[in-house]
Amino acid sequence: MNNRNVSSPFTRPVWAEISRARLLHNFSMLQQLASPDIRLAAVVKANAYGHGATLCAPWLAAAGAEWLGVTSVEEGVAVRAVCATQRILVMSGLWQGEAEAVLEHCLTPVVWEPFHLDLLARAARQAKLPPQALPVHLEIDTGMSRQGAAHGGLLEELLRRLREEPDSPLLIEGVLTHFHSPDELDSPVTAAQIAAFATAVDTIAAAGLAPALLHAGNSTSLLTGHGLDALRALAARHHAQLMLRPGLALYGYTPQAGGSVSEREEQSPRLKAEGYGLQPAHSHSLRGGASALEGFQPVLSLKSRIVSLRTIAAGATAGYNGTFRAARSTRLALLPIGYADGLSRLLSGRGHVLVRGHRAPIAGRISMDQTILDVSGIPEAAIGDEAVLLGEQGNDRITAEDLAALCQTIPWEILTSIAARVPRVAVD
The missing domain is CATH 3.20.20.10 (Alanine racemase)
Structure with a gap:
């Protein structure tokens, strides 16, 4: 899916892109298998x-x-x-x-x-x-x-x-x-x-x-x-x-x-x-x-944007209960998306998010409305950068199967857990 800005009435930078072309491609494959x-x-x-x-x-x-x-x-x-x-x-x-x-x-x-x-x-x-x-x-x-x-x-x-x-x-x-x-x-x-x-x-x-x-x-x-x-x-x-x-x-x-x-x-x-x-x-x-x-192609991408950046010193903690402790000077990025949006809390300290085509680990516990990333390995990361929680960016991708394995569940649950407050935006 593309990484362009999506024109829509929502303002909070959290959205799901739904690809019409991919959905119809998948349906066509199923039709061929069912025919005649x-x-x-x-x-x-x-x-x-x-x-x-x-x-x-x-x-x-x-x-x-x-x-x-x-x-x-x-x-x-x-x-x-x-x-x-x-x-x-x-x-x-x-x-x-x-x-x-x-x-x-x-x-x-x-x-x-x-x-x-x-x-x-x-x-x-x-x-x-x-x-x-x-x-x-x-x-x-x-x-x-x-x-x-x-x-x-x-x-x-x-x-x-x-x-x-x-x-x-x-x-x-x-x-x-x-x-x-x-x-x-x-x-x-x-x-x-x-x-x-x-x-x-x-x-x-x-x-x-x-x-x-x-x-x-x-x-x-x-x-x-x-x-x-x-x-x-x-x-x-x-x-x-x-x-x-x-x-x-x-x-x-x-x-x-x-x-x-x-x-x-x-x-x-x-x-x-x-x-x-x-x-x-x-x-x-x-x-x-x-x-x-x-040949089947994932139809949905879940995305957000970096809304804040900070650097913490070695030994400093981040997130609820301080479960993330910086081993060195660490640059953190904040996303305005959390478990109330359907990002499972089970991904805390385990999952990754794509930023500028690289994987940024989730730092500490996912909050109800926010998630912290460790972007120390992505020095060019900036406020406003697109963050892909589910989908593709650059040469990498994160699938519902990947998240399901980390959460010890099945992809059906990952997809259906995306909250109603996350706008679905049609693309292509």
Whole structure:
């Protein structure tokens, strides 16, 4: 991304640059992998993984995204305001008082609880919708134990209710599930989830319902192709369209990026404990070769500027609790960005920031609104210099994978933690 000054109404020198060109490049790569028989639901939940949903959703829509995935009805309403015609899938269900907004804004909810059906049917009848006029997608729990109807009691109850209400305004347009170990899509665990999903879909079909869409899988499914043959066969058997829901890869990252998973686990023991990426990064063969992985480009850069400089003597401390103590005369730079902006406090004394193309270590503890850098090794650093906390400068770059390894977490959390008070600025 460029290092130019960005013209915008904000004055505090903290901002995130969002590259339209890179987002569309990543989406195009996913489209190529999906072509010709798989639909994509471009996931823009959690403010487009921290990138700004009202920026990214219209760009994706203009590039041909037919479906956009959001978490909640509230997110769906916000995306609908900038995307008039796209299908918007509300992936985490609905709650009391939200069914009317689903109808008003033409959202498509994921359902699995009986009360979801009650809320929607009541609102649809009040709006005088004809039978099967309100499309919903039914989620099946195949092992995630988070949301969805497990095959058996709950699924049978939902199907019974639908059978007993032939004039129901609800239409089961889609059936979906969620893999709990998508990075191991060729594993026996995920194969068992696909088999459970197939059993549930067969049961739904036996009840006389014919969903037009079946969807499961994410970015990794497209990158590796593992599990797709079974999903394709299931969709073909039921004369349905297969759809996948890519998220992270849209924004330039894949679960295999940033070195092997074993290397990341060495840096971050918590990853393994949480079940993240237990297979080596290259245990999967990538469709289209290594370029299928290397071609994704990070879309977001997080930036600030040096607003103050000072030199402290050897032995002087900096930051809360004096955790940084100068071993020699040290030049410090102040950035007006802190953990309230989404810069994790876990980076205190560990992370780096790019200044004039060089890495400046974070000195001491990150404050709520400020961060101190040691720029002793960058004597030309000056007030007003751009500081890149996430992104590229010169010949170096800092990625969400890099920060995740230091924070013992995953890149999803790094990106979505960038606070709402940080302006998102469209570039290129």
